[in-house]
Every structure is written in structure tokens, then in C-alpha cells.
Amino acid sequence: MATVRADHGARTVASTFVGYFILIFFALVFIYPFVIQLSASFKTEPNAALNPLNPVPDPFVTDAYHKVFLSTDMPLWLGNSLIVTIAITLGRVLLDSMAGYALARLRFRGRKALFSAVIAILAVPGVVLFIPKFLVLKQFGMYDTYTALILPIIADAGGVFIMKQFFESIPRSVEEAARIDGAGTWRTFWSVVLPMGRPALITLTIISFQSSWNELPHSLVAVQSPDLYTLPRGLAVLVSGSLGSGNQYPLKLGAAVLATIPVAIIFVVFQRYFVRGANEGADK
């Protein structure tokens, strides 16, 4: 009996060890590219090309970042990305939660049909809409404006779905108390329902921020003038044309670091909302 237990204990230790080994190996695979990226952005060009694996920049230089800010349109791209991302995030949070609330709670004719339409739109693959969106923007005379960057994606079916699910999960009693006190639908929504929806609102804010900050294809079909480039677009232009050749890597990687930082900060601070967001996606 004792030997069986000892054997069992040894096996547990061994499997824990193997578990850690696997985890640490994959953690390295998943994280080390970011380490390489960050360190190469502080290397000199020859050093980055010669020692790409070395995590320590030697000598440590900030030339790449000087160059990114002084000789590319980085400040413009950052500004555009900020404007577009904030506008889209605010818009989505407000509009998606209004629609989600109505679909979850208000009894109006056509509600079921509308919800089915939202689900149907969720199923349309994004790439199918590239050229169609361009057509509609041209037709409306919006092509190549800030409006084109923002308006078409200021509401999204996925966000409506998340908010509807959330509002259905909270108890009705509080709203009904407000109604009995004579509050109108908007008052009830704005000062009673929304404050209760904080966790879902934060989740939606984060998903919207992250997806609009990283968005490339929409910019490609909505605008063409370099004055309207967002950060991913500018970065893509900066990179393309010198496929795989070793030049200017610290500069490009530095620009990529700048594109990663805002999302990285939000990820560290709000990680559990990101996790929730990923799993909301799972409920669709």
C-alpha cells in the first residue's frame, strides 16, 4: 500500500513538473517575440541585424524613436487613431447599449424580427463588406473624410448582442420601482439601468477600443489621403515595400511598439474584462 502511495506521489510531482515545463516553454514562445521587438527598437541598425535574438540592446540607443517622431508622420497617425478610436468607442457604448436595452426589455412591435436581423448581420463575414462599404461611402460623398472612418463602424451587431444578453440577466424589480415613481423610459435607462450595467459597459468599452485601435481594412476602403491615415495604416505603409529585407528594423519595430502600448496598458489594467469579452464572444 505504501509503495502504491509513494508511486502515486512521485507521479504527481513528475506531472506537475512536466506541466510547468510545457507552460514555461509556451510562455517563452508567446512572450519572447515582444521582448525581441522591444529590445530591437532600442538597438542600432547593425546590432539589430547582427544579434536579433539578444534581449539586451548594446549599445542602448533611442535613435529609432527620434526618427519615428521626426521623420515619419507618426504624430499625425497617433492623433488620427486617437480621434477615431475615442469617437467609435463612445458611439458604440451608447448606441449598442440603447439598442441592447430596447431588445431586452421594451415591448415594441417588430422586436423579434429586429433581433433576428442583428444575428444575421453578425454572421456576415467582414471581408465581404470591403468593396460594398467603399461603394456606399462614395455614393454618399463621404469617401476620404473622418466621417468615413468613424460613422460606418460606430455601431456593431456584436456589441448590441452582448448588451442585450447582459440586460436580460439583471433583475427587473429596480427598473419597475423607477417606473412606478413616474420616470420615463429614457430616465429609467440613463439613471437606473446604465449605472447597474457597469461591468458590461467596461467590457464593451474595452472590446471597442481594442478593435477600433487595431482596425486596418476599414481604413483601406474608407480613406486614401495620407492626412487621414490611422496608426495601423501608417505602419503598414511604413513597412510595405521592403519585404523581409533587413533595413530600418529598429524604426519599424519602434513604430510597432507605439501601436502596441495603449492596448497593452489596457490589457494589464483590465485583464479580467478582456477575459470576459473573449467569453462573451463565445456565447454568440
Added chain:
Amino acid sequence: MRLSAKARENIAGWLFVAPVIVILGLFMLLPILMAMWVSLTDWNGQGSPFKSGVPFVGVDNYAKLFTDDGLTRQDFMTSVRNNIYYVGIVVPVQTVLALGLALVVNARMLKGKGFFRAAFFFPSVTSSVAISVVFLFIFASSGAVNNLLAFFGIQGPQWFADARGILHLALGGLGLVDVDNPPSWLTDGGPFGLSWWDWLAGPSVAMSTIMLLVIWTTSGTFMLMFLAALQDIPVTLEEASMLDGAGRWKRLRYVTLPMLKPTLFLVLTMGIIATWQVFDQVYVMSQGAPGKTTLTPAYLSYTQAFDNFEYGTGTAISFVLFAIIVLFTIAQRWLLRERNA
């Protein structure tokens, strides 16, 4: 006159959904209808596609993709071939990797779960463009990966310049065919204007780097979904199976996996839908090169419209892609349906 409570709720409901309806209607529904029209014309991007001067060509744009022998069909079929291999490899690998990581992270004895979960998940929240830049650097011919391979005495390829298909390389490596001089029964004919030899190329070395990148970025998201599902499995169920003397593998096979089936189903569906739409990485890293081996239907549709001003062909490709995605999703549902005897 005051409205009844019911009428007021009706109006309030419509007012609340109105902004979303207008946005989705104008920028999702209407564009699709417009694009259906454009896919039947030869519009070149000048003026409005609805003016009378725009030549109506019927289903010609679709015919060019499937039946007319020409460059358009060859490019389209090449892109479909590339994407089939891409889907066929990325989806299973990322699913297995995500499931495996979730199982290990979920093990009860492990410390630092939060750290590992964050490490695996982080790549999937970052910008696809920024990540593509990083991978261009890592897979450069004298980059980190080739340095690492050199450490083990292997000479790495010129990743992004290498158009050789890995299936061809494998067949050549096994000595089954001479890659430089393939047998004529393979090169002489094949469906849709592409020879059997071309269909059987497999993903090129360049495409493989894009596949690695995508597997690396998306596995984290799917791991989280598996993890959530694993945590929903009642502990009593696992304990009962342990008391029954079920070993680790038996428990995985007969207790855990069946409970994960809905999540697995979902992960596969989402994977198939996403992998058929690969675009950002191709746009940044390879633009379809080398030798059109990283061309995908999504990217081809974009370049046909915005670089070649063939809007009709471009929209036709996007509708065919839509149909492919729907067909694949249905096929997957059918294959994984509950088989009740």
C-alpha cells in the same frame, strides 16, 4: 390626447434602436445590395455605378472565376488553393494547441495560472499590423528564427522569398517525385485551369510563416474559451470518475472532452470563418508574393478592386468567398452533428 402606455413603449423601443438600425442598414445591408449589382457590371470606379453608361455584363464576372480560361481564373483558383491549405492546417493546429494549453493551465496543482493565462492571451489583443512587423523581423533571412536554427546546425530558408510548396518539398524529400521535373500526368491537366501538380503544392514556405503567426495570435483567445468551459465542469463529476478508477487519459476521453463538445464546436466554427478571411497579415507581410503563394481570395478581391479597378470581379470574388464560408460552416456542422443511433 395622451398616448396609452403601450403605444408609448412602442415608440420608445423604436427610438432606442433607431440609431443602430440606421447605421447597420446604411453601412451593412445597403452596401451588400449595391455590391450585388456591381458584381454584375463592368464598373471601373469612375462616377456612380448606377448610371446608365455602366456596362451590364450579367454573370460574366462569375464566369471569369470558374469557367473562362484566363489569368483571373488562374489567380482566383491559386488563391482558393492557398486558403484551403491555410484553413486545413491553421484550424486544427490552433484548436489542439488552445485545448492543450487550457488543460495544462487548468490543472489544479499549478501556481501562477493568472500569469500563464495572460501570457498566452496577450498576442491576440495586439494589433495584427504591429505583430506582422515583428514577424517580418523575426523571420528575416538573418533574423531570430534563422539564428536559432543555425544554433542547431540547420540552415533556415529565406522565409518570405520562398515560394516552394511544402508538400512538394516533402514529396521530393521522400524521393517520390523529382520536384524540378514533375511527371507529366500531374502537370498536364487538372480542374479549373490549375494542374494537379499545382493543386498539390501545399502551402509555400512563405505562407507557412503567416500560418505560424496566426496560430500564435489566435490560440490564446480560444484557450480562454476552453478554460471557461473547463471551469464549468462540476468537480464532483471528475471526482466520481476518479473514484471509479478512471486514469488520466480515460478521464480526458470520457468525461472532459464530451463536456467540452459545444465549445469545441464553436472554436472550430469561429476558426473556419476567420481563417477564410485572412487579409491583414497578407497585406502587410507579403502582398500575395512570392509567386502568388500567399494570395488569398480576400486579398485578391481587394487588389482586383482597388489596384486594378476591376470592381465587378472584386465584388464577385467576395460573394463567392461568402458562399465558401457558408458552405464550410454547414459542412462542419453536418460532420460534427450528434450521431444518435
